[in-house]
Amino acid sequence: MRNQSDSLPLTISKRQNGYAIVYDLEQNSIDGKNIYEYNEILVPTLDQETIAHKIIEERYSIPKQIEVMIEYLINGDNDQWANYISYINYAKSLARSIINED
Numbered sequence: 001m002r003n004q005s006d007s008l009p010l011t012i013s014k015r016q017n018g019y020a021i022v023y024d025l026e027q028n029s030i031d032g033k034n035i036y037e038y039n040e041i042l043v044p045t046l047d048q049e050t051i052a053h054k055i056i057e058e059r060y061s062i063p064k065q066i067e068v069m070i071e072y073l074i075n076g077d078n079d080q081w082a083n084y085i086s087y088i089n090y091a092k093s094l095a096r097s098i099i100n101e102d
Helices: 048-059 062-075 079-101
Strands: 002-005 012-015 018-030 033-043
């Protein structure tokens, strides 16, 4: 989910039931004021696989993932499949870098 803040958010912050992870952070200037836009997920533990899975789910819901996979199985390679696989690789790489920053 895309969020906005006028202060720089922490990449990882402890929450009551786990952790908030901030990713895809962008800094913009609106009327001379810095605004930070970012995606944020909530995870129960700082586990690389859990973080990657949650990032993927933010873009591709489980029903959407199933739809993409069925389309691939029926019709083979297509742009939607290539984009999905690319995003999975991105999420895994991002999760790895987030864990290594901690």
